[in-house]
Amino acid sequence: MQNNKNDENNFEILNQFRPERTEILKALHSLQNANPQHYISSDAMKAVAKYFNITLGQVYGIVTYYSMFSTKPRGKYIIRLCKSPVCYMKGSFNLKNYLEEHLQLTASTENISADGLFTIETTECLGHCEQAPAMMVNNTIYSNLTREKIDEILHALKTNNYEL
Amino acid sequence: MSEYVTIQINDKPIVAKKGDNLLKVARENGFEIPGLCYHPRLSPTGACRLCVVKIAGVQGLVMSCTVQVTDGMNVIAFDEELERNRRHTLAYLLAEHNEEYDATYVDEFKPLIEKYQLLNTKERPIQSFWQNIPRVIDDTSPVLTYDSSKCIRCFRCIKACEELQGKGVLSFADRGIQKYIVAGLANWGDSECDGCGECIQLCPTGAIVEKPNREVIDVNKIQRKVITSCPYCGVGCQIEVWVQDNKIVRINGVEDVSPNYGRLCVKGRFGYQYANHKERLTQPLVRKNGKLVPTTWEEALTIVAQKFAEIKQKYGNKALAGYSSAKCSNEDNYIFQKFIRIAFGNNNVDYCTRLCHASTVAAMIRSLGDGAGSNSIEDFETTDCLIVIGNNIIETHPVTATFIKRGKQKGQKIIVIDPKWTPLVKYADIFLQPRLATDVALLNGMMYVIIKNDLINKSFIEQRIEGGWETFKQLEKVVMKYTPDIVEKITGVPEKLFSEAAIMYATAPTAMIATGMGMSQQTVGTNNVFALLNMCLITGQIGRERCGVNPPRGQNNVQGATDVGASPIMYPGYIPVTNEEIRKKVADIWQVPFEQLDPNPGLTTLEIMDAAHERKVKAMYIMGENPVVTDPNQLHTIEALQNLEFLIVQDIFMTETAAYAHVVLPATSLFEKDGTVVNSDRRVLRLRKAIVSDKNIWPDWKIIVEIANRMSINIGNYNNEEEIWNEIRQVAPIMSGISYERIDKQGIQWPCWHEQHPGTSTLYTEKFNTLTGKAKIYPVEYQEQSEKPSVEFPLVMNSGRILYQYHSATMTRKSEVLNTFANESYVLIHPEDAQKYNISNHAKVKVVSPRGELTTKAIISDEVLPGEVFMPWHFHEAPVNALTRNEKDPISKIAPFKYSVVRIELV
Amino acid sequence: MNYNNWQISLKDSDRYDLNNIENYIKTSGFEALKKALSMNPDAIVESIKKSGLRGRGGAGFPTGMKQSFTKRSCDNCNQIYVVCNADEGEPGTFKDRYIMEKNPYIVIEGMTIAAYAVGATKGFIYIRGEYEKSIQSMQHAIMVCYQHNLLGQNILQGSFSFDLEIYIGAGSYLCGEELTLIESLEGKRGYPRIKPPFPAEKGLWNKPTLINNVETFSHIPFIITNGSEVYASIGTSESKGTKLFCVSGNVKQPGVYELPLGITLRELIYEVCGGMEANYEFKGALIGGAAGTFVDVTFLDVPLAYETLKEKGATLGSGAVMVLDNTTNLKGLLSNILEFFKHESCGKCVPCRIGTTILYEHSKNISNVDINWMLQQAEYMAKNSLCPLGQSPILPIKSFSKYFNN
Incomplete structure (x- = not known):
């Protein structure tokens, strides 16, 4: 039942x-x-x-x-990368490529990484433009992103597997 | 009382109703402003942006469909700029549109493409990209297919479902360029869609198309589109029948005409297959050596005439009887009763109304003076408070229910009283669920609350009720015994709920009641309705516009058949057979000796069957009825028919009853008939021949006349139906003013006394139709049922109808569409009982009553109360009437279809 | 110039943790509410009118007028609603988030005063779903206000009652448009309604509804406490009061700054934000967000106020100032903006649904952009679309073609 x-x-x-x-x-x-x-x-x-x-x-x-809702299962961590004009100017597109490569996962609501941990989505302005580029993992904002910072965040998520 | 304003469109002065829709006004005055999302029956959407205009003093372009006209408005509907913008909008739409066209529907988009010179793809400013948009095709519905590539996202289907039908099943999914229509979780077949097809009718571009006849239909080959009345329930929906190769290929609702204003239900739109069905009776049959074999009309008619004459001579005129038909036209029924009264020389004519609203009619005639509904169908939308009691109105009168749902959207209060949950409960403010057959106690209890709270209408009681205050006091004495605790105990309904309902009804500015089979089909049916009328009368919720009591009728002409005299006690127009003066007048019109007309009331439906059982009635003429399935206590009915010396059945199919006949006569179906019917709100509506029947299939009235001729009895000779109708107008004064010509477009509600009379939308606004002109109160007491649950039969069975099948299902089960939705008998059983009797969901079970048994499927559901079960009665393989009994209500002679004790066993 | 003279929305937020109600009260929080509740509601509306306060959501409609329209629509109606638009979705805009995270009580106080002024008893704060921290801080503040009798029945033991709750959006830019927001608040898909009627007449559940932006509400306590004259003395002739400017891009100190209206772009960038980052050269700015306008160096000394920008064909909008520099890929940026419109178009009306699609598809091919063709489409869309979304692409496209099409 x-x-x-x-x-x-x-x-x-x-x-x-x-x-x-x-x-x-x-x-x-x-x-x-x-x-x-x-x-x-x-x-x-x-x-x-x-x-x-x-x-x-x-x-x-x-x-x-509403774009925040999904009718399809997603990873444990939803990475929503901001693609708004400011983040765009600050290179969010490169970060998206980096994320995709790093996680072996194409950005789409329908894709989940093999370990079940991640889904990458792009999102409209997250309202953290003064700290662009920014992304949100579940409900937490990460800003002033660089490749190094992304490495750190992903590493923490993967190893600690902590609840967000 | 509408105010008129003057506006200007392209310098042309136009007078219009204040507040009217500008686009509508413009079009009515010859300005063909394009528009695809606008539909006169829907609220404006402003999505397609084609109806742009300019209005002096308003900045920018304005969508005319979103504007209400005001005085002095100066509009430009056409100029170069507007036309350029329209063309650009059309070019945009075209770019996302799949233009393939298979001629199975009427496309509203195509003519605009031509008009704005966009046919040539080279001349289009925007390149097509529809193939880059994800295409969604939903083919899961039994009745329709949706294709997003043909959809212009105009909202018409969504609004048709929400605003017109009150269902709200459809929505857009996704957004922007990718959005598309969904039902359910993007699966139409699994959604709440009940297949009414309103969305198909309103779709302008064939994005939603109907499935039936999809391979056959070609809109360029339609021979004719005939407007007639729907063959199913008593709403009287006006339908447009599309005929191709003498076959019905599509049915639409007729826009803008009462009573349905374009709306239909699934049966009305898709239940037409029976008319062209291969199992139709196409030649007369006679029983030879125990078998029914084909014969000629001449032989069949001669046998019938001889047999009738012979039996009449041998056993006297009381030995013959007839069942007339609620499915036949007024003209057919009128001729049938005329035949019975003249040729048989008795009043033994009745029909299924006796099994239907007989109790309602009996009580209403005694109390109010008329047996028909007091209001118009439109009032179901506009009344402030509506009680629906014992009536599963969404399933049995789906289009009437659309008015209620629309009323709900505007804030109408709805009270549902039913022992079984019905879909209307979703829309209800209060749902009272009394135990079966405890209605009188409940209603008396509600009156107790009304009186205690001093919510009676004193001036109404004094002025409009016979005996005034004194009569009221007698009623008060009775109902004051029904204290809330007693009522709660009998009915199981909490005091709080029925008190709230009583107060809501009594205090509403206007209030109406719709009553149904649940009230009528009981041994205390007439008392039930008396109690209901008492409540209505002491609160004065009748005798005004949008107030009253209405019994929505189950068959397309159940109202009309009685109106034109298919009754053992009434001549046409509700004149008692006992009235000598009238008999004389009628005899005169019929050109028969007055003495020949029997002054004694005849036998009612079930009395006829009983008399046949007792071999007192020897011959029966059954026109368009199927008592083996529809009458109570099936075994008794079959024995009765077997006891007859002579039975003729006149029908469109070989029915379960026809199997016992000596002669079977093939008659025309509704789609092959001219004539009239009367719907639930007393509207006389036209029937028009849509398809030509096989030459060996005759109109019912013609068969009757031919039988009479062969008996050398003159019941008149008519060239057509209109001549019969004009005779009815002479005999029945309530119909006097209604001519075929007057009802060519819109029906007229009787009484209509002369040709200048507009008809009557609300009854009793000035007086009641009793002799004194005042209404009567009949105080009634709650009575326990003679049949009670026992150890052997611990459950009580209720029976009723479902949306997708119709009565004995002779017609509906010929429809693949309807069968796809529902083609199986079942019994609803409460989870507690299921556990008690160890019955699992969908288990095959035997239902046994003291009369008989049947096998069906159990469905566990809390729609019924513990101790009660419910079965739909359409399915001959699980004949519910094998379980019911033929005990009768003493006044209305109805049988208790709603109350039989049973037990349920696993098979 | 001392740019901290007039802090209204963010008053004291740099000195105190105003999420703590004690601190908010200590800095004279809720004084305005107390004063307002002793005033005639009509006098409050008058005062707001006189102050010259204009809506801070982007359209700049006079707030006092909106209040009196709402009141006027409620002849015999049984309910008025007050709605706070905190669905801050305009790209480059993050001021409402600042207010909600740093000064939540001022929003509640402003809404309560407005509710009292127009006679509303029920209010909603519609916060976009992505603003988790704002949701938390507002939720907490509302709870505390109920505990302190600053919301709910008989506020401050008086006769006025007002209930306030949070509504959480779920990812739709269009829901920032007031009538669409109301549709969404009714639990539906976010479709724009036909205007008129305006929300003041028929808003939530078809009742008169006062709907203002977070920043707008946050100005009301100041006006009540200090009087409309004091408020009107700040800013320019037609743009009164302070404004939160959201500065982003390659400036030294991007961020939210509350400044009097009328400050110039030059002052904002070079004095407030410390100038451009090293190696970057000012090229222009996108002011007002995606539905805003590009400006070039010729705007550096134009006062940032409604009327002065309008004069030059630009718009202040939400107060977003995205600073562009010599490295910015301008055509790419334009395409990015058009992708945004396509993504956020609800699809209800034809010009917007198809127009946003073809504009974006066309702009993707950066080397082959026909700006005149795009202008034509955007102009057609501006004239024929149902709501502000479809009417917006013309703003960036037209200004882009004017200043950067070379």
């Missing part, structure tokens, strides 16, 4: 929210954060539809509209 277990977890999370539409985005964030693979599963979407009394299509529409 794997499904029921998931369902229970989903509804446990959902019960923290008022069943009103203004709570949906928050609820989706919570469901996504609670998932070790940082995505919103079909079961979770079904639970959201039921909890908020809306249709599956509406839930799917919302989830796929």
Whole structure:
């Protein structure tokens, strides 16, 4: 009864929210954060539809509209590299290539590194332009990035495997 | 009371209603401003940007579809700049568009491409890049296919589903250039989509196309598009039937015409396959050596005429009876009852209404004076508070339900009262779930709350109820016994909930009730409705616009059949058969001796079957009914039919009942008929012949006339249906003013007393139709059921309908589409009971009642209460009526289809 | 010039940890609220009008007018909402984040005063989902305010009640557009609504809604405490008060600086930010973000104010100042901006959905850019698009072609 277990977890999370539409985005964030693979599963979407009394299509529409949400499993660490104009000027494109090479992974929401740890995404402006280039790993910002700094961060993530 | 304003479009002065949509006004006045996302039935979207105009005093270009006209508005709809911008927009759209066209739909985009000279790819300012956009094709729905490459992202389908049908199944997924339409989690077949096809009808570019006949249909080869009324439920949806090679290939809703304003349900749009089905009866059959064999009309009709005459002579005129049909036209039914009354010489004519809203009609006639719904379908959207009781309205009257859902979007309060969860609960403010057959207690309890809270309407009681205050006091004496704790105990509904509901209903500025089979099909059916009417009357929630009581009718002409006299107690127009004066008038019109018309009420539907069982009725004429499946206690029905000396069945298919007939006569289907029907809100609507039937298939009325002729009995000779209708108008004064000509485009609601009369949208606004003009209160007490659960039969079975099948399913199960959605019998059982009786989900089970048994599939569901189970009754292989009983309500003579004790065993 | 004379949004934030309510109160926090609650609400609106405060989100609409429109729309309505737009997504902009992280109570105080002024009892702060720290600090501040009776029922034992909660975005630039933000707040996809009606008339759940930017709300306590005259004495003739400038690029000290409107680009770069980084030469700037305008050296002495920039065909926008230097790949930058628009277009209207796509595709081929063709498309889009997003590409493209197309 794997499904029921998931369902229970989903509804446990959902019960923290008022069943009103203004709570949906928050609820989706919570469901996504609670998932070790940082995505919103079909079961979770079904639970959201039921909890908020809306249709599956509406839930799917919302989830796929907002770029922070994913309907596909992702790595334990989502690296969101800023590609906004300032970071662009500061060489974020090279860092992307570096990251991709380093992790043997093409930047895309759909790709996970072989060890299951990483997904690389590019993102619009993270609002840390005074410290460009910047990236976000799960919810933590890293800025003034250089190759060396990226090496350090990845190393720490890989070896300590710490919770972010 | 609308205010008019004057505006100018390209210097032309135009008078328009204030607040009207500018694009609509412009188009109505000959300015063909292009536009693809705009649809008159939808809220403006402003997505396609084609309807740009300039308005003096407004900066920049304005989308005319988003503007409401105001006085003095000066508009430029066409100039060089606007046309240039439109052309550029079209060129943009073309660049992302797949232009392949297979002629299976009407494309609204193509004519614009031509008009703006963009056909030639070399003349396009933007290069096509649609092939670089991920193409999404969703082919999982049973009724349609979506192709994103043909989609112009206009929102019409999304809004059709949300705003018109109130379902909200569709959405865009993704965003920007990649966005596309989804249902469910990007899987249409797995979504909440119920296949109504509103999105197909509104799609302008064939991105959503219907599956049925996709290989066949060619829009250039359509022979005709005929407007007629839907053959299914009693909403009376106006449909446009597309015919190609004398076959129905598509059905659309007729835009802008009541009662459906373009909307349809899955049955109305896709349930037409039966008409051209290979199993249609195409020649008369007679029983020879125990077997039904084909014969000529001449032989069949001669046998029928001889047999009827012979039996009448041998056993007297009481030995004959007929079942008329809610599926036949007014003209057919009128001729049928005329035949029974003249040729049989009795009033033994009835039909399935007796198994349907008989209790409702019986109570309403006694209490209010009319048996029909008091309001118009549009009022379901505009009333402030609606009680839906014993009526799974989303599944049984899907288009009426669209009005309710739209009302909900505007803040309507909805109270659902049903022992079984229904889809409307999702939209409801309050859901009361009483145990089966405890309605009187619940309603009396609600009246207790209303009286205790002093929410009665005193002036209404004094002025509009017979006996006024005194009558009310008698009612009060009865209902005051129904204290909340007693009611809670009987019904299982918490006091808080029914109190809230009672107060919500009583205090609403306007309130309506929709009642259904759940109330009617019980041995206490009439009392149920009396209780409902009492609540309605003491709160004064009737006799005004948007207030009243409505029984949405289950069949396309169940209303009309009684209206035109298919009743053992009423002549056409609700005139009692016992009324001598009227009998004289009718005899005069019919040109028969007055004495020949029987002054005594005839037998009702189930009484006829009982009489057949007892061999008192010897011959039966059944037109378009299937009692073996639809009547209660199937074994009893079959025995009754076997006991008959002579049975003729006139139908479109070889039904379960026809199997017992001596003669079977093939009749035309609705799509092959001219005539009229009457829908649930008393609207007389036209039927028009869409396809030509096989020459050996005859119209029902014509068959009847031919039988009468061969019996040397004159029931009139008619050249066409209109002549019959005009006779009905003479006999039934409520129809007097309704001519074929007047209802050519829009139906008219009876009563309509003369040709200048507009028809009647709301009944009882001035007086009730009783002799005194006042309504009557009939206090009623809760009665326990004679049949009670026991150790042997511990569960109570409820029965009902589902969206995808229809009654005995003779018509719907011929549709592949409908069968794909639902083609299997089941029994819903509460999780607690499932555990108690050790039944797993989807287990094959036997359902046994004191009358019989059947085999079906168990579905564990909390839609039903513990101790209760539910079965849909459409499936002949699991005939629910093998389990029901033929005990009758003493007044309406209905059977308790909603209450049979059963047990469930694993097979 | 002492550039720290007039700190409003960031007042005392360099001296104290203002995430601690004790410190905020110590620096006269919530004094304005106390004063406001003793005032006639209409007088507050008047005062805001007189102050000349204009919306700091980018459009620069007079805040007092917005308040009175909202109030006026609520004849007989039963609910008004106040919404704080903290969906800071304009590239190069990070000022609201500063305020929320460093001075969260001032936002709450400003919103509460505005709510009292327009008669709202319910408010939302819509923070973009990427701003984890802002979410944390605002969430904490709201909780503390409830504990101190600064939010909720009968604020400061008076008769005014106001509930405030946080709403978290999930990655959509377009949701920074006010009506789209409201759609998103209603739990839907972020589609722009047809304007009019404006939010003041029909906003959240179709009720009158006052929606302002974080920075705008943060100015209200100052105006209440010091009076509109004092506020109006800061800035230029049509651009009153201070502004947070977000300076990025190869300057010595990039960052957020609160300065009076009217400061010049030269002052900003060379005095406030310490000049260009060594080896880099000032080439121009992109002011206002992606939906902003390029300027060149001729702008160095133009005061950064709404009216002065408008005069020269530029825009102040959100206050983003991305400094460009001699190493910047300008065509690449333009393409980067156009990619951004394509990515963020919701796709609702045809000109934007297709226009942003073809503009980006065209710009990718840097050696072969036909700027006139792009201008044509962008002009068509500006005229025909439904919302500001589709109307924006013209700004960078036109200014690019004017100053850098050689």
